[in-house]
Amino acid sequence: MDNQEYNSIVSFIWGIADDCLRDVYVRGKYRDVILPMTVIRRLDAMLEGTKKTVLTMKKQLDAAHIDNQWPALCNAAGQAFCNASPFLLKDLTSRGKKQTLEADFKAYLDGFSPNVQEILDKFKFRDQIRTMVDADILGAVIEKFTSSDINLSPKPVYKDEEKKIVKLPGLDNHGMGTIFEELIRRFNEENNEEAGEHWTPRDVVELMADLAFYPVEDQIKDATYSCYDGACGTGGMLTVAQARLLKLAAKQGKKVSIHLFGQEINPETYAICKADMLLKGDGEEAEHIAYGSTLSLDGNPSRQFDFMLSNPPYGKSWKTDADKLGGKNEILDTRFNTYLPGGDLLKMIPRTSDGQLLFLLNNVSKMKTDTELGSRIIEVHNGSSLFTGDAGSGESNARRYLMESDLVEAIIALPDNMFYNTGIGTYIWVLSNKKEARRKGKIQLIDATQMKSPLRKNMGNKNCEFTPDIRKEIIRLFLAMEESDVSKIFDNSEFGYWNVTVDRPLRLRVFPEREIPEKDEKGKVLFKKYMELLDVRDAVQEAAKTAPFDDWDSFAKATKLKKTQLKKIRPYITETDPDAKEVAGEADPELRDTENIPFQYEGGIDTFIEKEVLPYAPDAYVDEDKTKIGYEISFTKYFYKPVKLRDMKDILASLAELEKESEGVMDDIVRGLE
Incomplete structure (x- = not known):
């Protein structure tokens, strides 16, 4: 079969949608009928030659009261699927009443083997039957798909009884797949x-x-x-x-x-x-x-x-x-x-x-x-x-x-x-x-x-x-x-x-004259006992007499307060100060920074910190527990091509030319106003 014959079949099937579905379905829903019907007709055509054999086998299986009949029926059909209903699709074209056609068509669909039933269920094709029956187009759709003008069978259709002159060539599995994929492509474009x-x-x-x-x-x-x-x-x-x-x-x-x-x-x-x-x-x-x-x-x-x-x-x-x-x-x-x-x-x-x-x-x-x-x-x-x-x-x-x-x-x-x-x-x-x-x-x-x-x-x-x-x-x-x-x-x-996380030491200056409040910013009492608050205030004032204000560790030690007490009052009596001494074991979260250091940076993390960080922040150090490994790819980084800028002389020349043109325009406008 050549491309022209493939295209004629696709066009015929595509035409069924325009002929039968136009006033019933919106264009985007044509596929809900055409794709499953194409599948049904192809399977039906492949089963025509063995239909009698399948029905005979079914009669024997029924008589023997065998439940799981599908393997034997598919084997009789010579396919991976079969239809055990008494109908072929073309048998339904003679139904005069809509009710009879609907009942027989449903019986025909119910006759397919489970693998086909799953396909029909996922297509939700049975949901379309009532719509087509109500619009009185089901018979027309079936008639179109079984028309003598189209052959979806693997066997050729002949013009003469001697079967010497081919009217329509047979459609092998590959050809049917090609046609089905072309229909899918067209519907996807739609x-x-x-x-x-x-x-x-x-x-x-x-x-x-x-x-x-x-x-x-x-x-x-x-x-x-x-x-x-x-x-x-x-x-x-x-x-x-x-x-x-x-x-x-x-x-x-x-x-x-x-x-x-x-x-x-x-x-x-x-x-x-x-x-x-x-x-x-x-x-x-x-x-x-x-x-x-x-x-x-x-x-x-x-x-x-x-x-x-x-x-x-x-x-x-x-x-x-x-x-x-x-x-x-x-x-x-x-x-x-x-x-x-x-x-x-x-x-x-x-x-x-x-x-x-x-x-x-x-x-x-x-x-x-x-x-x-x-x-x-x-x-x-x-x-x-x-x-x-x-x-x-x-x-x-x-x-x-x-x-x-x-x-x-x-x-x-x-x-x-x-x-x-x-x-x-x-x-x-x-x-x-x-x-x-x-x-x-x-x-x-x-x-x-x-x-x-x-x-x-x-x-x-x-x-x-x-x-x-x-x-x-x-x-x-x-x-x-x-x-x-x-x-x-x-x-x-x-x-x-x-x-890597780059930290710098926390440096605090103490301001003992600042008041330690009874409650924090959220209104929560700092110390349950008021006497404890007074004792804390006194301890701070006493430490202020001897302890340095630029060394929090020394000042805290001089207060003789507990760690929990110091933690509560520190925010109220200290400020960060780059000239103060380091607080042991604490980093300044406000000065914290992160750096992404390439694996291929010569010398690794240590050399990067030495060359790129310490010259600007001598007290900086890496928190090794927070180091993470990452991977990313940037095509822009490797393939970016900068746009070549115009030469300045060309730009100035263009500006001068535009200026001359604009002067002429202004003169025309002024003359028009006069």
Whole structure:
């Protein structure tokens, strides 16, 4: 089947919406009918040839009082699914009464096997039946889908009884998948405000597949591989990855198979993903798609995968998942917590307003360690994953874990406006736990922000794309691993830093003449017994006779008061004074500062303090107990190109020219007023 025939089928199905649904559904809701009906008709067409065999088998099973009939019925149908109702879809076109049509259509739907029932339930397709019956369009929709002008069957339709002249060619599983994906694409374009949540642009997916497989194409063997997407949406990444691996394997003369796994929380896109796989003949793969939240209900807790591609939600709250996991501060899931070599716990839980890094950590937890290839992860994030979070935060700790484990091969900055529902900058992370020798201990940054081709027509926010040539250039940059204006290579330690707390001693001057009040600022009594207050006041006045006012430790000792009493009165009789003596063991919180010291600063923390701090604050010191390690990546830092300023002579010449022009304008205005 050529592209023209594919397009004619897509156009026909698209036309059903305009012909039958226009006055009943708003345009954005056409998909609620068209997508499930396309699935139903394709499955129906695939079951036509074995319908009698299935009904005969069902009659025998009923007679034998066998309850679990589905395995035998699916086997009779020769598919991973079946329909045990007495109807084919075309049988329903003769129903004259709406009530009869509705009842028979529901019975027909109820006849599908459980795997199809789940798809229909997630589509909420039965909710549409009453709407279509009331509007008297159900019969028209069924008639359109079973029309002789369209063939969704794998068998060709012939013009002659001898079956020599083909009227409509058969549609194989791959072709049906292509048509279904094209329908999804069109509907996503129609609803571009939500498209980014469900659909990653095909050009970006193609690049991600390239990054997953091209670097290891010479390592592909005659074997079975697995591919996983923990935020699989409609399954586009999985199917593109499958096609790419099979293509590269064939190029290498290898015979491979690939099993697809995924998880999706949105019921409709989950249904589309499973339906798409069924339509392509991947019945087993459809069973590998889990429903629910990957974060709080991992559908593949014990599996590991060879390849993982994903575009997780970013900037989206995961508070509901956090609550299900026991609360953000109580999460013990080993995917999101690890231990440092010294045994200290490293918590990698980000703020609940953005959980994208958790999807990356989930993938890392599923990497294979006992194979020659290991695992490769390709994942899209926004800039938050690169730099949000101070040292010691969950985000920074996640980056620390990834980099100190030497998992990150590269990060690629994509052009703005590459996605449908956002114009912000996005980045592709490339991870591997079996880096080639030249990449060990290093991370490659690629600035692809200017590598884009404009679209003729914007698709939501998307105004540019990656052409095949652009994708090839990005892959070339990655594989070459050479330094250039758009490709830079750094040691992992380049992105690490120490966050140190720099303190200075507290210096207090005593003012014994100041009154010690009975109550504090909140009205709370300082001393329960008034006599104690009087004794404290007397002790201060007595110490003032002999003790120095610029040395709090000496003055406090001279009062002979208890520590609790001194703590209460100190705020009222002292002030900080840079000329006073240090208070032993206490830092001045007003003078406290923090410094981020790069790991690669020559000489480390001590040299930094000596050169950058002590010349300006000789009494400064580092509170080592508060030192934290952080990691962040700034593309701007490494790829910023300052705008070249105009020469001053050119600026003055332009100003002079403008001045002459304005004088002429003023003269014209004045003459006009006269």
